[in-house]
Amino acid sequence: MMRKRTVALLVVAMMVLSSVLTLAVVNLPSFVQRASMGQGVLGALSGGGLNDQEKSKLSTVASLIESNYYQNVDESKLVDGAINGMMEALGDPYSSYMDTDTASQFSESIAGSFTGIGAEVSQDNGNVVIVAPIKGSPAEKAGLRAKDIIVSVNGEKLSGSDLNAAVAKIRGEKGSVAQLEVQRAGSKETMTFKITRDDIAMETVYARMTGDKIGVIEITQFSLNTAERFKQELTKLQSQGMKGLVIDVRNNPGGVLSVVEDMASQLIAKGKPIVQIEDRKGQRQVANSSGQSVDYPIAVVTNGGSASASEILAGALKQSAGATLYGETTYGKGTVQTSMDNLFNDGSLIKITIAKWLTPNGDWIHKKGIKPDVAVAPPDYYTVTPINTDTVLAYDMNNDNVKNAQIMLAGLGYKVDRKDGYFDRSTETEVRAFQAEQKLEQTGKIDAKTAAALEAALIKHIQDPQYDVQLNKAIAGVEKQVSAAK
C-alpha cells in the first residue's frame, strides 16, 4: 500500500508533526561513556565554558533589558533566548535548542511512536477528515473510518483551517480519553466516540509487489522501529519470489544513523562499507555491513526531499551494492547530530552537529546532494497550488490561477496549448471537455465548482501509481536488469 505521496494540493498531517530533518545518533558512545564514568555529564565536558567576564557581560545585558525595556520581561525567556543565540551563532541549521514542546515532537519523530488515537487526518473544505485509522490503533478499534469528519473533540469544535491546532486537540497523554463528535457520510446525526489514547507506532515502511515481481518499498523516515519493519517487509517480498527491489526515499527527511546502517546491512555484502563518520579532529571511522548481499538488482528513487539517512542509504547501496539511483538530486545534508536532553531537567533539548558523514568512497555530499544515475523530473502538477476562485476564470484573462488550472488540465491529459497563465481559446475548449467529462455545465469558464472538480481529479491522478513517472522509470529499469540477467 502506497500512502505517503504528498503534493502541495494534498494537506495531510499525521497525528504527530514529523519530518524533523535530522540524522541522529542515539546513545552516542562517548557521551554515554562519560556519564557511566560516574561523573555528571557537565563535569566531563572538556570545553571550558564561559569565564567570569563573559558571564558578567551576559548578566549585564539581562539587567539592562530588565531595567529599561518598555514591557515586563520574563527572565527565563532571556536565558532561553541566550541559548538559542549561542546555537544560532554556529551558523549550522542542524544545531539547535528546542523548547519542551518542540523537543517532545522531535523525540516522538525519532522514536517513530507517539501517544494519541492513531488516525491520519487531512483538511478538506474546512473540515478535519480522517484519511485512515492506523492499523490496530484505538481509532480503528473504536470504529472510526476513512472520510469521517471530526466535528469536535471533548466539546471543542474543530476547524480544518488550522490542521495543526486540530491535531493538538485530538492528541493527548496515554490513558486520557478523547470524546469525538463525528459526521459520517450518509447519516444526518453526528455520532460520538469515546477513545482512550495509547502509544501509536508510526508506519514508516510501505511495501508492495508489482505484477512482474518487482518489490517496491517506500520508506517515509528512519525511526527506531524502521529497520525492523523494513526487515519484515523485505523478508515477505523475498518469500514471494521478488526478482528486483525498488526503494523509494523521496521526501524522506532522515532519522537515526544506526537504523539506516542496519537497513543497508540487509542488502550489502558483509564487510563492505556503508558510511564513513569523520569527527572534529578529521579522524574517520568506517561502518561496514554486518549482513549480506542480495542476488537481485536494486534501484533507489530519490528527490530533493531525500535527506540525511536517505542519502546515506542511497550512497551506500550505489557504491557498495551496485544499486542504480533514479529521480532527482538529493537534499545534501552530510552531517550527524546528537541530542542531549538531560541538561536542564525541563524537557528541553539541545541538538548539535558532531560529525560529518561520507559515502563509502569518501565523498562529502553536504550542500551538494547525490545525483541520480537516471534523472527523472517530477511532473509540473506535483507542485501546483490550488486555484483561487474569488473570480471566475475566463477567456483572455492572464494570471497565476489560470496558469495553475492549465497545469492541472495538462496533467490530466487535456491538450491545452499553453501553460503560462494566458486563458486562450484552446484553454476554453479543454475546460469545456473537462466539464463534459465531469458532467458539469459546459461554460468554458472556471468557477469554484469546476476548480474543485479539477483539484479532486488531479489528486486522484497523483495518487494513482500508474502515473508516478519517477517510480515507474525505476521499476522499468529494474525489470530490464532482471530480463537481461536471464
Add this chain to the structure above:
Amino acid sequence: MMRKRTVALLVVAMMVLSSVLTLAVVNLPSFVQRASMGQGVLGALSGGGLNDQEKSKLSTVASLIESNYYQNVDESKLVDGAINGMMEALGDPYSSYMDTDTASQFSESIAGSFTGIGAEVSQDNGNVVIVAPIKGSPAEKAGLRAKDIIVSVNGEKLSGSDLNAAVAKIRGEKGSVAQLEVQRAGSKETMTFKITRDDIAMETVYARMTGDKIGVIEITQFSLNTAERFKQELTKLQSQGMKGLVIDVRNNPGGVLSVVEDMASQLIAKGKPIVQIEDRKGQRQVANSSGQSVDYPIAVVTNGGSASASEILAGALKQSAGATLYGETTYGKGTVQTSMDNLFNDGSLIKITIAKWLTPNGDWIHKKGIKPDVAVAPPDYYTVTPINTDTVLAYDMNNDNVKNAQIMLAGLGYKVDRKDGYFDRSTETEVRAFQAEQKLEQTGKIDAKTAAALEAALIKHIQDPQYDVQLNKAIAGVEKQVSAAK
C-alpha cells in the same frame, strides 16, 4: 533641489548606509543622571541580571558546544550570539545588539555625518557612478563631477554589482587618502584623484519654492543637525513670501526624538502638545511646543516608508497645527529606543525600546500607521523592476519581463491596452512608437537596447517633479487653501 526620490529602478547609495529605522533618544535623562551620580552605569541598573544558576546554564551550553561541535568555535562569537539571542527573545524588531561595524553605521546615521570623500554614488550598467559630490566635501573640492565612473580605489577595481562593497572601499577614516581612478565621459584615459577623507555632513533637508509660492521641504531623516537645517530652509522660504508649506517625509525612516520635537515646535503654537511619551509603568509625559504657530496652511506627504519620527511630525502637525496629510498610510512604529554604547568598550551597542509614543490626542499608532486625509496611491511604475533581457521580448510571449515593460510604457504615456505580461499587438505597436521616439530600429520587439532606453526614459520621468502625483496633490491642496483664504 529634490534629490532623494528613489524607486526600485534607481539604486542610489549614500556613502553611508543610512536608513536605520529608529527613534532614538539621545542623552536619555535618567540614564545620564545615573552616570553623573558617580555610579557606573551598570551599578545603577535596577534589574537583577542573571543568577548563578542561569549563568551556569549558559556556561554549560557553551562548554557543550565547544566539546562536541564538529568544527572549532570562537567563544566570543558564542557570547555575541547569546546577547543577540536575549535581544531577539524580546520579540521587538527595534531592540537589538549591534556589533562594532553596524554600531558605527548606526551612530553616523543618527549624527547625520560620517567620514569619507563626500559623494553620492549609484550603480549603472555594472559601473559605480557619481550621482553628485556633496557641497563643500573633499570630493567636490578635488574636482569630481556627476557621471564620473569610479574605476578603482587605491588600486582595487570596483564593480557596480555590489554597491555596498564599493562604498566600503571608498570610505575610510578621517585623514586617510583615497586614490581614485576615474573615467570621465569624453576622455579616453582615466584620471587619478587623491582625496583626503574628512567629516561629511549628510544633507537631510531639501527645499524649493513653487511658482505659486508654495514651499516644499523634503526631509530624508531626522539626524542631529536636521532641526537646524530645517530652520534655515524654513526661514529662507518665509523670507521669500511663502504662502503655504508642503513637508515631504516619504521613505523617511525616522531619527532623533528631540530633533523632531524641535522641528514641530517651529510650526505649532506654544504650549500645544507635540507628542506624549508613555513609560513602562504607563505614566505619560507630554512634550509641548516651545515655539509658535504659522499663518499659512501646511500639508504633509507620507507613504508606507514614513516611520517613527516622520509619524510623530505628521501626527503633531495634523492634530496640533491643523495640517492635512496626503499620500499613503504611514509605517506604524510607535516606540522610542535608546542606545547604550559604553557597556563593553568594544564599540558594540545595544539599542532597546524604552517607551511608547502617542500622538497629541493619545493615539498609539504602532503597527497601524497614520492614515492620510487625502489618499494618493503611487503610480505602479514606482516599484517596477528592471527588464531581464536574456531573451528578446516579442509578440505572444507572456511573462513578468513583458509585464514590467508594459508598466514602463504605460508610465511613459504609451497606450498599451494591458499590463499583465501578455505581449499583444497593442504592446507591439507601442514598442514601435517608443522606438521611433528614441530613434531606435522599429522592430516592435524589446531587446537589451530598447529595454535600456525604456529604463532610462522612466528614470528621467520619475525624477521629473511634474509627474510626482502624491506631492502634486498636496501642493494643489495647499494652493486651494491659500486661494480660499483670500
